[in-house]
Amino acid sequence: MNDPWATAAGGVNEPNGRVTVSELSKSFGPVNAVDGLTFTVEPGAVTGFLGPNGSGKTTTLRMVLGLVTPTAGEARINGMPFAELANPARVVGAVLEAQGFHPARTARKHLLACAAAIGVPDASADHVLGTVGLLDAGDRKVGGYSLGMRQRLALAVALLGDPQVLVLDEPGNGLDPEGIAWMRAFLRGFARQGRSVLVSSHLLAEVEQTADHLVVISRGRCVFQGSLAQLQSSRRARVLVRCAAPDRLADALARTGVLEIDTLPEGWLGIAGADPVHVGDVALGAGVAIYGMVHEKIDLEQLFFQLTAQPWEVAHR
Amino acid sequence: MMGLLRAELRKTTSTRLWWGLFIPAGLLSVLINVFGGLFTAAIPAEDGRLPLLIGSLAYALGLTTVFSMVQGIVSAASEFRHRTITTTYVTSARRSLVLLAKMATSAVVGMVYALATVVLGVLAGLVGEAGSAFPTTGALLAVTLIGMAVSALWGALGAALGTAVSNQVSALVGALVYVLLGELLISTLLRNADSLDVRRLSAYLPGNAGDVAIYDIPARVLAGPDIGTVVVETLANVTAPPPWWGALLVLTAWTAAVAATAWVVADRRDVT
Numbered sequence: 275m276n277d278p279w280a281t282a283a284g285g286v287n288e289p290n291g292r293v294t295v296s297e298l299s300k301s302f303g304p305v306n307a308v309d310g311l312t313f314t315v316e317p318g319a320v321t322g323f324l325g326p327n328g329s330g331k332t333t334t335l336r337m338v339l340g341l342v343t344p345t346a347g348e349a350r351i352n353g354m355p356f357a358e359l360a361n362p363a364r365v366v367g368a369v370l371e372a373q374g375f376h377p378a379r380t381a382r383k384h385l386l387a388c389a390a391a392i393g394v395p396d397a398s399a400d401h402v403l404g405t406v407g408l409l410d411a412g413d414r415k416v417g418g419y420s421l422g423m424r425q426r427l428a429l430a431v432a433l434l435g436d437p438q439v440l441v442l443d444e445p446g447n448g449l450d451p452e453g454i455a456w457m458r459a460f461l462r463g464f465a466r467q468g469r470s471v472l473v474s475s476h477l478l479a480e481v482e483q484t485a486d487h488l489v490v491i492s493r494g495r496c497v498f499q500g501s502l503a504q505l506q507s508s509r510r511a512r513v514l515v516r517c518a519a520p521d522r523l524a525d526a527l528a529r530t531g532v533l534e535i536d537t538l539p540e541g542w543l544g545i546a547g548a549d550p551v552h553v554g555d556v557a558l559g560a561g562v563a564i565y566g567m568v569h570e571k572i573d574l575e576q577l578f579f580q581l582t583a584q585p586w587e588v589a590h591r
Numbered sequence: 592m593m594g595l596l597r598a599e600l601r602k603t604t605s606t607r608l609w610w611g612l613f614i615p616a617g618l619l620s621v622l623i624n625v626f627g628g629l630f631t632a633a634i635p636a637e638d639g640r641l642p643l644l645i646g647s648l649a650y651a652l653g654l655t656t657v658f659s660m661v662q663g664i665v666s667a668a669s670e671f672r673h674r675t676i677t678t679t680y681v682t683s684a685r686r687s688l689v690l691l692a693k694m695a696t697s698a699v700v701g702m703v704y705a706l707a708t709v710v711l712g713v714l715a716g717l718v719g720e721a722g723s724a725f726p727t728t729g730a731l732l733a734v735t736l737i738g739m740a741v742s743a744l745w746g747a748l749g750a751a752l753g754t755a756v757s758n759q760v761s762a763l764v765g766a767l768v769y770v771l772l773g774e775l776l777i778s779t780l781l782r783n784a785d786s787l788d789v790r791r792l793s794a795y796l797p798g799n800a801g802d803v804a805i806y807d808i809p810a811r812v813l814a815g816p817d818i819g820t821v822v823v824e825t826l827a828n829v830t831a832p833p834p835w836w837g838a839l840l841v842l843t844a845w846t847a848a849v850a851a852t853a854w855v856v857a858d859r860r861d862v863t
Contacts, residue, residue: 336861336862339681340680341681356684357684362682368681373674374673375675376602378607379602388598391679391683
């Protein structure tokens with residue numbers, strides 16, 4: 275730290291753009307919105323930040339961007355807290371809400387005000403308007419914009435400083451299917467240039483085709499982190515059985531080496547690592563009557579649902 | 592900081608607020624100063640004409656400062672109302688600099704308001720035949736400059752207040768009720784106290800301090816140095832006021848106090 279230029283140059287010029295979140299927590303009164311969250315956003319990839327509504331995604335993104343002060347832990351961009359970035363818009367662009375515009379101001383004038391604050395030439399306003407396809411609508415008041423156009427304008431603002439990192443909170447909201455496809459292609463292209471993308475969604479399907487890396491949270495805690503393939507292999511197919519004596523069936527199965535058995539409500543058992551034929555044979559041998567049997571498929575959306583609605587999470591609160 | 596100033600100027604000039612708010616202030620100035628001119632000419636020359644326009648200009652300037660305050664409050668709080676504050680803070684991590692840029696911009700708008708009030712007022716006064724006893728250049732310049740300073744301070748104070756309160760309606764209604772009614776009540780109460788020290792406090796309220804600064808020189812020009820103070824006491828509803836420069840310092844201190852509050856509040860605020 276003896277040479278201030280060394281650290282400043284290291285932060286800005288280093289082609290990194292890594293976002294690290296460590297033990298990040300935020301409580302609003304008695305509510306723990308975010309609870310000890312740790313994850314990393316690597317450059318050159320799209321990181322999908324998933325969780326149901328109200329799981330703490332927006333609060334986390336706002337802590338990363340210095341808008342909300344964490345109760346504990348910290349978030350760093352390029353190794354520095356947001357507040358210490360000399361010109362933050364040059365490092366990170368944020369698409370947080372499509373409503374953040376003065377309705378009587380034109381898109382171009384909004385961008386020009388932002389350009390002045392960031393210190394980029396006025397010409398970049400038209401440049402980013404072109405990138406998001408709003409060049410012709412640039413002189414219209416934002417009050418007359420559709421939600422999709424506002425999302426595009428929000429992205430244009432985020433791109434003004436030519437940042438290394440893009441943070442987007444539910445960018446799909448309000449976009450038509452064409453807009454969503456365009457946004458996906460754009461984010462992939464952005465990441466392919468070696469930059470980082472952190473994009474949140476409450477729908478797995480929305481980021482399934484875009485994200486290389488997933489961070490899934492529920493009630494402010496991380497429940498999964500890894501690639502989509504890892505997510506798929508994290509859950510094995512299960513056989514769900516409803517029977518007269520779950521305990522006896524579980525014992526009988528355990529004796530055949532099947533140990534991954536969950537006790538579910540209403541007399542159901544969730545059995546992993548066995549096929550329906552094996553379960554049926556064992557039940558017959560043990561003399562346990564079977565009332566129903568389902569071979570559970572690995573549906574990603576269902577997996578996501580399972581992940582984010584864990585019973586222990588409820589018990590934890 | 593220059594970039595932030597340019598950004599705030601661009602925000603201000605890209606909506607109608609700044610000139611829309613001046614329309615009523617300008618109309619008031621025209622109306623008041625036409626009468627200032629008419630009254631000047633109405634006094635027969637042999638009874639000794641007074642440059643009454645200097646007084647009507649001061650009155651119009653006093654009203655303009657309220658519009659400067661409103662402009663400051665609305666422009667700062669509209670960032671929260673329209674949620675543009677998210678973008679503002681994401682593009683500039685230093686919230687204190689954003690506050691300073693907003694205060695400076697609203698101060699400039701306040702100065703423009705005051706200058707326009709004087710220009711319109713002088714023209715209206717001339718229409719009303721103020722030329723029969725026109726104020727001296729020195730007095731006119733003094734009233735203009737002091738009016739601009741008071742108006743600038745109110746603009747800056749408004750911007751700080753809008754940032755601190757952030758709810759546009761609350762900040763606006765609260766400030767207007769205080770300036771137009773609350774301060775009148777408080778200073779009346781203070782002036783009815785037994786102790787002179789308590790009565791003197793009336794001149795140290797922000798609105799009264801601004802009025803004292805604006806009325807000080809016109810009152811001396813029109814009523815002479817002795818009765819001038821009494822005129823200021825009556826017009827500004829104060830007791831034993833400081834001179835105009837002292838009053839300006841008082842208003843500066845109030846502005847600094849509100850700015851310090853806004854600084855602390857904005858720094859700790861979670862923008863959710």
